[in-house]
Amino acid sequence: MKTLQKKKFTFNDYWDRYSTITILVIMIAVFGALRPTSFLTGSNLIKIMEQSSITILLGLGEFFAILLGGIDLSVSSTMALSGALTAQLMVNAGLPPLVAILIGVIIFGAAIGMVNGFLVTATGLPPFIITLGTQALLRSLGYIVTDARAVSGLPASFSKTMGGKLFDIIPVPILVALVTAAILTFFTAKLQAGRNLYALGGNSQSAWYAGITVKKHTILAFAISGVCAALAGMVNIARLAAAEPNAGTGYETYAIEAVIIGGASFFGGVGKIPKVIIGGLIIGVINNGLNMVGVSSYYQQLAMGCLLILAVTLDRFFGASRKN
């Protein structure tokens, strides 16, 4: 078959590249038009970013599970457990905040993720099942280590810095999310391991025959998910100045939504980190905007559901995934 090459910039090409940002801009425009004085103010937009930071952080981790064609349902529990453990390190063990954070993120977060990854590779079961199990298990551990009570009395320096604002303008949580996203963007774009994860997500059989160490890379992907969830846990306890064992229940849904609205393929191998940020912001804008418009929270879930299905449907017909 001979193909006639036509280089025309079509709607498909546009949607391929700018779908997520378009949705975000439309959302902001709609709410801005409805509530120009309250929604479209600098302070409200910054508030949206701050509110979205946890969704974004969880989404960044979730991205790697979904990139492999899997899923990580345990991110919300990981967030709560690592938050609670870190709070205890500060409150009960009296560790300096910075040390506690490092232990919380690098040791707790990564270890939980690696356990997930190990269980997935060792059993060969779908990540959905494994992380459904660890979600319940970790949540329960969170209640056990805290005696089902909130850990309060965190050092003021910690909540002020981690939950505060830089130069009194930029919320630190959003900075944490953006810096994490920047590091992960670098990781996926420039490091061999990042490239390998895309390959593994595209076709795990080919990956094995191409010489990619499948198990180690799977464990790495889940470890990144755990680290991001733990970071979200740090941000969360700082914002609340307390660690609650039931923190973030159900947030894994937001994380998955952010990744999917951000255009990642649920079948693996396709997706971009910056789009996860936009996906998370879209969720933040909807929740905030509907509040401003005075829509009851019952309807907010409805709006989220519709948006998710619409975004993925548009992608199915116009985006990159139509080719498969």
Added chain:
Amino acid sequence: MEPIVQMTGITKRFPGVIALNHIDFDVRPGEVHVLLGENGAGKSTLMKVLSGAYTPDEGTIRLGGKEYKHLTPHISAEGGISIIYQELSVVNWLDIRENIFMGRLPMKKMGPVPVVDYAQMNRRTEELLEKVNLGHRKPTTPVSELSISEKQMVEIAKAVAFNARVIVMDEPTSSLTEEEIQRLFTIIRQLRSEGKGIVFISHKLSEIAQIGDRITIMKDGGYVGTYQVADLTTDDMIRLMVGREIKGTYQHTPEENFQFGDVIFECRHLTRKDGRCKDVSFQLRQGEILGFSGLVGAGRSETMCAIYGAAPKVSGEIILHGKTLSIKNPYTALRQGIGLVTENRRETGFFQNFSNKRNIAIAQQLKNSSLDGLGGFTNEKQEQAIAEKQREEIQIKCSSLEQLTVELSGGNQQKVILGKWMASNVQLLIFDEPTKGIDVGTKSEIYKLMRGLADQGIGVIVVSSEMTELLGLCDRIAVMADGRITAMYDVADATEEKLAKAATAETTASA
């Protein structure tokens, strides 16, 4: 004789492409009508028009005494057209009888309630299995336990069960051994004698001469002509199909006084954990191409997987350039200079979500990586240079290096995979069925590239089920049966008969 189905002036356009351009095609009762053309010539599109999956833009289809502008899958099936695709559509977790009667289970009444009549299903399945030479299989055997050839027979039985008048077989022999092919041909001849029309799509010209009655040749979506097979030589077929002269078979003739170099690779007493290769030993000399012949399941691919570290072995030494290698997985094999071009490109050969550039660069990148592939940086510029070089050297036809490999033709996908290994400075490259599903033009290019590798001093091993391919390409041929090497021939002494004999040899006396 009145044709069962007659397609006239079929034209099908896709955006920017004319996939079929005024094609005439008919199938008569009691004939094997071969459809021949290179990859992308439009054979599959034509068959999709016949099955009702595609609606043609122009042309008519006459079926069962009626004339249609286009068929629907329902009309096509009612008219007795049955298509057996290359990727078989049997359902692995059902048993044979359920596969055959899927969607049309025989029913009986149990009181007022209609229930499945298993007794009738078993009886009819047994009759059908007898007919396709699968009498030794029970109707209740799960299809997952069958070989590819047997699964194909189940599909044929299914077509026969529903009174198919035209059975289309899309490259039915591509995964079969010589013996299985002959068995398939026996069934085809029997169906022909019963007045069924068979459409046979294949790239293997020698088979066409064996089984075909008439042949329709297509090229780039256009109709070249319909001929009696007996009137054409294989060279005629190639000329008509590609529109240029290509010698049908590749035949390597070594230069006079050519001497092989030292032994560069040796495999000693290799045994796999699952026993699918046992005590396999062989040597490979510099400049030599070593072939592996045998039946499917003889352990050839399994041996290669074990050498490459893709499957666990219990014992055996792998020696490359005098050094004993420790190979734990494909990563360690690749790092030490061993490469494997797998049999199934789509499933195990490349990444569907990767551009040509990335697919070519990955082996070299992994080779330079650290920490089991977790460490190291990617380098866009270097990738571009590597891919550019391979694209030029082996003439990969693609619109750009950014194009997805999955969009290329089978032959060019294979070149991308070859380019990947060449870019990684591989020392030993193992090919498993390197020309499966690849058109003749690209085939001979790939043979030349393989010979070129051997001339450069790279070890080349080829597993193939096509004996003519091995006889034309290799310097020595090993034959395997039941996980062991049963014979080793210099190509000058080897014949198809000898290879076939060794492939079915008793394995107690291993060579």
